[in-house]
Amino acid sequence: MILTCPNCSMRYSASATAIGPAGRKVRCASCGHNWLVDSGGEEQGTSVEAKKDTPEPTSEPAEAISAPEPEVETQRPRDPQVAQAMRARREAERQKQKRRRAIGAWTGIMASFLLVLASAWVFQVDVVRIWPKTASAFALLGNPGNLYGLEVHEITAVRKTRDGASVLQISGQIVNVSKREQPIPLLQAELLDDKDQAVFSWRIEPDQTRLQAEQSFGFVTEVRDPPPGALRVVIAFADELVQPKSAVSEPVKHQSEPTTPPVEERGSGH
Numbered sequence: 633m634i635l636t637c638p639n640c641s642m643r644y645s646a647s648a649t650a651i652g653p654a655g656r657k658v659r660c661a662s663c664g665h666n667w668l669v670d671s672g673g674e675e676q677g678t679s680v681e682a683k684k685d686t687p688e689p690t691s692e693p694a695e696a697i698s699a700p701e702p703e704v705e706t707q708r709p710r711d712p713q714v715a716q717a718m719r720a721r722r723e724a725e726r727q728k729q730k731r732r733r734a735i736g737a738w739t740g741i742m743a744s745f746l747l748v749l750a751s752a753w754v755f756q757v758d759v760v761r762i763w764p765k766t767a768s769a770f771a772l773l774g775n776p777g778n779l780y781g782l783e784v785h786e787i788t789a790v791r792k793t794r795d796g797a798s799v800l801q802i803s804g805q806i807v808n809v810s811k812r813e814q815p816i817p818l819l820q821a822e823l824l825d826d827k828d829q830a831v832f833s834w835r836i837e838p839d840q841t842r843l844q845a846e847q848s849f850g851f852v853t854e855v856r857d858p859p860p861g862a863l864r865v866v867i868a869f870a871d872e873l874v875q876p877k878s879a880v881s882e883p884v885k886h887q888s889e890p891t892t893p894p895v896e897e898r899g900s901g902h
Contacts, residue, residue: 639665780817780869781810782843789865791858800858802865806838807848815842818870821853823862831859835870 633651635644637660648671650656655670787804802821808814819836836853843849 635669637663637665638667639663781808781812781814782816782869783807783809784819784867784869785848787865787867798857800855800862801852802854802867803850803852804867805848805850806843808843808845810845812845813842814845816840819851819853820868820870822866823855823858824864824866825859825861826863828864831862836867 633646633648635646635658636642637644640660640663642660642662644661646658646669651669651671653671655668657666657668659666783806785805785807787802789800789802792799792801800823806816806819816838819838821834821836822830823832825831832855834853834855836851838849838851840849
C-alpha cells in the first residue's frame with residue numbers, strides 16, 4: 633500500500649503486514665509528523681496532535697517509515713573478451729606492483745651492503761685487526777689490509793768501516809697512515825742475497841711506543857760484520873708490540889771513516 637504524509641505529502645510504500653489488521657501509528661521520516669493508518673491504508677484524521685480525544689497507545693513507539701534505499705545494480709560486462717581483458721589488466725597491475733616491491737627490497741639490501749663495504753674500507757685498519765682474514769679481501773681490491781695502521785718508508789742502507797770492522801747502517805721512517813693513534817710494533821729486518829734468500833735477520837725496537845695519527849718518526853739500526861753476500865734490506869712489522877724501554881741507547885754518530893758504496897735496499901710496510 634502507498635502511504636502519504638498529511639503534513640508534507642511525502643509518499644511511502646508499506647506492506648499490509650507491517651500495518652496490521654488493527655491499523656498502526658506511523659511517523660514521517662522527512663518531517664517527523666505522526667498519524668494513524670488503518671489496515672486499508674487510509675489515514676485516520678490529519679494528525680495525531682489534532683485528535684486530542686483519541687487515546688494513543690503507550691506500549692509501542694511509532695514506527696518511522698523511511699524512503700526505501702535504491703538498489704544498485706552491478707553491471708557486469710557481457711562480452712567474454714571484455715571480461716578477459718579486464719582480468720588481464722588487473723593481473724598485469726598486480727605483477728607490476730610485485731616487481732616494484734621486489735626492486736625496492738633489493739635496493740634497500742644493496743644500499744645496506746654498500747654502506748657496510750664503505751665503512752669497512754674507511755675503518756679497514758680496525759677491521760683487519762679484529763678479523764685478520766679480511767686482509768686478503770682488501771688485497772683483492774687493490775688495497776692490502778694494514779693490520780697496524782703503520783708503514784715503513786724511505787729505507788736506506790750504507791756499509792761503513794769502523795775500527796777496522798764492517799758496519800751496515802740502516803735508517804728509515806715509520807709513518808702512521810691511519811686516523812688515530814697507533815701502538816708501534818717491533819720491526820723485523822732481514823738481509824737478502826742475490827737470490828732473495830735471507831742471510832741474516834734481527835729485531836729492531838723503535839725508540840717510541842706509540843705514534844699519533846698521520847705522524848712519522850725515524851729509526852736507525854746497525855749490523856756489525858754483515859754477511860758479505862747481503863745485497864738488499866727488507867724491514868717489516870713483527871707481531872709483538874714494543875714494550876716501554878728501560879733505557880734508550882745513544883743515537884748513531886756520524887762516522888769520519890770513508891764509506892763503501894751503499895747496499896741495495898728495499899722497504900716494505902704491512
